Amino acid sequence: HILLFFKFIAGIFKTAKDLGFAVSVNTNGYYSSPEVYDKLASLNIEQITISIDGTKEHHEKNRGRGTFDITVNTLKELYKRKTNLRINVLISRSSMNDIEYMVNLASKYTKEINFFAVRFFGRGKELENEESISFEEFYNMSQKTFSLREKYPNINIMHFEQPLIDNSSRKELKEICEKLIDETFHLIGPEKAVLGPDAGVTAEMMGWMMNLIL
Numbered sequence: 001h002i003l004l005f006f007k008f009i010a011g012i013f014k015t016a017k018d019l020g021f022a023v024s025v026n027t028n029g030y031y032s033s034p035e036v037y038d039k040l041a042s043l044n045i046e047q048i049t050i051s052i053d054g055t056k057e058h059h060e061k062n063r064g065r066g067t068f069d070i071t072v073n074t075l076k077e078l079y080k081r082k083t084n085l086r087i088n089v090l091i092s093r094s095s096m097n098d099i100e101y102m103v104n105l106a107s108k109y110t111k112e113i114n115f116f117a118v119r120f121f122g123r124g125k126e127l128e129n130e131e132s133i134s135f136e137e138f139y140n141m142s143q144k145t146f147s148l149r150e151k152y153p154n155i156n157i158m159h160f161e162q163p164l165i166d167n168s169s170r171k172e173l174k175e176i177c178e179k180l181i182d183e184t185f186h187l188i189g190p191e192k193a194v195l196g197p198d199a200g201v202t203a204e205m206m207g208w209m210m211n212l213i214l
Helices: 002-018 034-041 056-063 067-080 096-109 122-131 135-147 162-166 170-187 203-213
Strands: 024-027 047-051 085-091 112-117 156-159
Touching: 002 034, 034 067, 047 067, 056 067, 067 085, 067 096, 085 096, 096 112, 096 135, 112 135, 135 156, 170 203
Parallel strands: 024 047, 047 085, 085 112, 112 156
Antiparallel strands: none
């Protein structure tokens, strides 16, 4: 039961905080019980991050029918309980135009929003050609997030890969990727570690690294 789970993790979080760690939780926010909202708010952690992937149409394309309204309601309920909130947004080609919609939503309830480009693998690989964002599209989307910062000064708008992209040429990015694989090749593998989609790289950079691994 979800309430028993919260009771279990509350002890873990307390121990971590006693040891000096900052503690946060990432969740899909798919809850509809006031008891769950109260438990989440009472965890006394630094931040709760809720995943909302654009408008209702695009969020439910990723997360399933009927999830959007419940997730947004969780956001509102935790806001009422004065929790420190953040929103993570997975962006695909379908939802690239949802950026301001999401910033506007986040500005009402959170202090921070972070955009990530979707990486397709496993069962989602079949969507790659249709939904994957190119390097140029990703860069243009990043510029859009920058333009919104003046309009929404009360919220920290983040774009995870942007500092690396802005400060490096395409040739330099490729060299960085090749150097990373050269230095860490012995650590990478299905039974060791994999390069995750939130590791601060674009889809193109993931491709460069995969070409070296395979």
